[in-house]
Amino acid sequence: MKNENHKGYGRRAFALKSILGLGGMAVASTAKAASTDLEQVGNGLTLPNEKRKLGDLEVSAIGLGCMSMKSGSYNPPRDKKEMIPVIRGAVDLGVTFFDTAEVYGPFTDEELVGEALEPVRNDVVIASKFGFDFTNGDRAGRNSKPEHIKKAVEGMLKRLRTDRIDLLYLHRVDPKVPVEEVAGVVKELIKEGKALHFGLSEVSPTTIRKAHAEQKVAAVQSEYSLIERVLENQVIDTCGELGIGFVPWGAVNRGFLADKFNEYSRFSEDSRFSSVPYFTPEAIKAHMPLLSLVREWAVRKDATPSQIALAWVMAQKPYIVPIPGTTKLHHMKENMGALSVKFTSEELKEFRTAFEKIPLVGVREPETALTDR
Numbered sequence: 001m002k003n004e005n006h007k008g009y010g011r012r013a014f015a016l017k018s019i020l021g022l023g024g025m026a027v028a029s030t031a032k033a034a035s036t037d038l039e040q041v042g043n044g045l046t047l048p049n050e051k052r053k054l055g056d057l058e059v060s061a062i063g064l065g066c067m068s069m070k071s072g073s074y075n076p077p078r079d080k081k082e083m084i085p086v087i088r089g090a091v092d093l094g095v096t097f098f099d100t101a102e103v104y105g106p107f108t109d110e111e112l113v114g115e116a117l118e119p120v121r122n123d124v125v126i127a128s129k130f131g132f133d134f135t136n137g138d139r140a141g142r143n144s145k146p147e148h149i150k151k152a153v154e155g156m157l158k159r160l161r162t163d164r165i166d167l168l169y170l171h172r173v174d175p176k177v178p179v180e181e182v183a184g185v186v187k188e189l190i191k192e193g194k195a196l197h198f199g200l201s202e203v204s205p206t207t208i209r210k211a212h213a214e215q216k217v218a219a220v221q222s223e224y225s226l227i228e229r230v231l232e233n234q235v236i237d238t239c240g241e242l243g244i245g246f247v248p249w250g251a252v253n254r255g256f257l258a259d260k261f262n263e264y265s266r267f268s269e270d271s272r273f274s275s276v277p278y279f280t281p282e283a284i285k286a287h288m289p290l291l292s293l294v295r296e297w298a299v300r301k302d303a304t305p306s307q308i309a310l311a312w313v314m315a316q317k318p319y320i321v322p323i324p325g326t327t328k329l330h331h332m333k334e335n336m337g338a339l340s341v342k343f344t345s346e347e348l349k350e351f352r353t354a355f356e357k358i359p360l361v362g363v364r365e366p367e368t369a370l371t372d373r
């Protein structure tokens, strides 16, 4: 008999898939992980130990996005004392991939990630991003001039309490600096050992190719989820063609696909959500059928909605590694349970046929995938 939670998803979805991780290890048809194993984690529990490759860089198949912790993008800024256990708890769950950026805070999230991961530095992969100017501690436009990048990286290394950044991303393209020049600077940083791998964020296929020709790109990070699917227009395939990993942010659609909101959710003007076109009252209403579909699949697959959203992005390509952001360890555990949710190719087709019928509001037009953001 299913032990169901208040929203009707099988409790096994939470208790077994997220904590024990032993259920539903059906064979994935389209996404074959680099390696899948079971691992005894720190607290004596067993979780799937799935790894994936971003170029030559091996990471846990799910990472942790640390953006909203200290900088409070989607929530009030959280205290360091509360967030360090979340990051360290994720390590105990088998997460080895942590995402931050100079601009988150600015600076405060890097400091948090550096402090939290210092004791396990050699066991984890830290990704961070440069690309902005700062005036009096506030973000002030894009800047990828070579000297600025080198100076930024020195600050990042200090805040992250490390001598190398495993994955160094260009956060946003600076229209004043050709991406080949940026790639050349990162190439030098890699030679010096200050960065180990190069990444790009929110870039077009043309930019990916130009940068990759100068310095091998390990990962492209951009928004991708069941709701925001614009990068299916060439970007994800370009990564596949060039042997580059793809790191979707927003895979749980900023909480919407994790069933965090309802039709009546509204955001204050100063909230980051209020400027997001798919969080207007009309868009939220329009996307409720998609959320209902995700809930149906959650019941069908004995999972939770966030697990369905994450398992779906991972099922699209074996080189996709989502980095759901959370400030709560129980959400991280739940999200890790997505590793036990596998779709057959027939299920993926059936799911896609159903969700493609649902009109979306506030999402990007297909041609926008072909230009840098």
Ligand SMILES: NC(=O)c1ccc[n+]([C@@H]2O[C@H](COP(=O)([O-])OP(=O)(O)OC[C@H]3O[C@@H](n4cnc5c(N)ncnc54)[C@H](OP(=O)(O)O)[C@@H]3O)[C@@H](O)[C@H]2O)c1
Pocket (backbone or CB within 6 Å): 064, 065, 066, 067, 068, 074, 075, 099, 100, 171, 201, 202, 221, 222, 248, 249, 250, 251, 252, 253, 254, 255, 256, 258, 259, 260, 306, 323, 324, 325, 326, 327, 328, 331, 332, 334, 335
């Ligand atoms: N490259 C870029 O330009 C870019 C842009 C944005 C973000 N990012 C990176 O990507 C990461 C993830 O993106 P994101 O944070 O924008 O979007 P996201 O991962 O889709 O959503 C994060 C939100 O979902 C909620 N959530 C996560 N798991 C949940 C669960 N199981 N149940 C209920 N709610 C859940 C979190 O709230 P709780 O805290 O309550 O769990 C948080 O508010 C960021 O942390 C950042 O590192 C990169």
